[in-house]
Amino acid sequence: MAARMKHAALALALWMGAFAGACGSSTPPPETAADKNDFDGESSPDEGKATADAEGAKPAKPGKDAEAQEHQEEPAAPAKSTPLQATKFEADLKKIGINLKKIPALEKLPAGQKKKVMPLLQKALGYDTCEGCHVEGDFKKETRNMKVAREMWRNFVAPLRSESGGTLFCDSCHAGNEHVLNRKDKKALQAFMEEEYQNKVSRASKEDMECGTCHGDAMETKIIEKLWNIPK
Numbered sequence: 227m228a229a230r231m232k233h234a235a236l237a238l239a240l241w242m243g244a245f246a247g248a249c250g251s252s253t254p255p256p257e258t259a260a261d262k263n264d265f266d267g268e269s270s271p272d273e274g275k276a277t278a279d280a281e282g283a284k285p286a287k288p289g290k291d292a293e294a295q296e297h298q299e300e301p302a303a304p305a306k307s308t309p310l311q312a313t314k315f316e317a318d319l320k321k322i323g324i325n326l327k328k329i330p331a332l333e334k335l336p337a338g339q340k341k342k343v344m345p346l347l348q349k350a351l352g353y354d355t356c357e358g359c360h361v362e363g364d365f366k367k368e369t370r371n372m373k374v375a376r377e378m379w380r381n382f383v384a385p386l387r388s389e390s391g392g393t394l395f396c397d398s399c400h401a402g403n404e405h406v407l408n409r410k411d412k413k414a415l416q417a418f419m420e421e422e423y424q425n426k427v428s429r430a431s432k433e434d435m436e437c438g439t440c441h442g443d444a445m446e447t448k449i450i451e452k453l454w455n456i457p458k
């Protein structure tokens with residue numbers, strides 16, 4: 227009951243936020259930043275911190291100039307947000323020795339397990355090489371995508387489960403893609419969030435799943451940037 231009221235209030239807040247943006251309040255509409263980020267992949271002036279690290283964290287497409295050219299027009303965001311799927315890696319994770327009932331933080335895994343998990347991360351995100359997250363020749367050098375991966379693991383993979391209580395891994399949401407959200411249509415995105423991320427995800431703690439489970443009580447939509455403090 228309380229959860230439902232909270233949800234209604236959050237939806238309303240988001241809705242009003244959209245209007246405030248459209249009416250030209252001093253805060254830019256969320257669409258602006260999100261679309262820019264999704265569609266041109268270039269830094270705007272206030273994104274000046276997207277440095278060599280971020281470059282190194284982009285999916286590598288080695289020696290495919292022609293192909294890259296061909297796909298240049300293709301936007302990073304999918305036409306429709308990617309629905310949840312059952313993870314394909316449950317058996318692999320078990321074999322690696324990860325306790326799926328109580329998944330530790332990525333950084334807490336013993337070195338051997340950590341190494342074996344890496345190819346699964348690569349496949350789940352659909353990266354051609356390890357350079358989707360790492361800089362060439364230095365797996366220790368911190369990149370933006372490493373930071374994001376660690377937090378996705380800590381905040382989603384470790385405490386959340388599938389609808390039936392099974393493992394929710396990176397590929398459950400990513401399905402072989404780095405970008406899984408279409409943020410253009412806010413109403414469609416909110417419906418997607420409710421149908422997929424709220425209703426088809428559960429918590430290891432068995433507590434209710436709400437928007438705030440991921441977005442925080444203040445319903446921060448920019449989870450990566452604002453809740454996890456990882457700059458663009």
Ligand code: HEC
Pocket residue numbers: 332333334340341344345347348351353355356357358359360365366371372373375376
């Ligand atoms: C989705 C992002 C991602 C991808 C893709 C990825 N890694 Fe990693 N990798 C990480 C993160 C995050 C860490 C740091 C974990 C920690 O905090 O201990 C890490 C750590 C490592 C380390 C340990 C470095 C150290 O501190 O000693 C090795 C080795 C490594 N990765 C190898 C690989 C290899 C090989 C691949 C490709 C098969 C790969 N990684 C793909 C995110 C990724």
Ligand code: HEC
Pocket residue numbers: 303347351371374375376378379382383394395396397398399400404405406407408423450
């Ligand atoms: C509950 C669903 C969910 C799970 C589980 C999940 N992610 Fe994500 N991830 C997202 C969403 C949503 C985005 C934003 C995608 C977009 O903008 O299209 C995202 C974005 C990312 C990005 C790109 C960040 C950026 O700003 O470009 C990386 C890298 C990433 N996730 C790695 C991982 C890794 C590694 C795992 C597993 C440890 C994981 N994710 C698990 C939902 C999830």
Ligand code: HEC
Pocket residue numbers: 236237240256257260382409412415416419420423424427435436437438439440441447448449450451
């Ligand atoms: C399982 C975790 C999870 C749940 C539950 C969840 N979301 Fe999200 N949501 C995400 C992630 C991850 C992103 C991408 C965040 C980012 O880019 O920093 C996102 C993005 C969004 C965005 C787009 C923000 C933007 O500026 O582009 C909206 C709007 C949103 N969610 C609304 C909701 C609503 C409403 C609910 C509840 C019905 C909800 N979400 C439930 C994980 C979740």
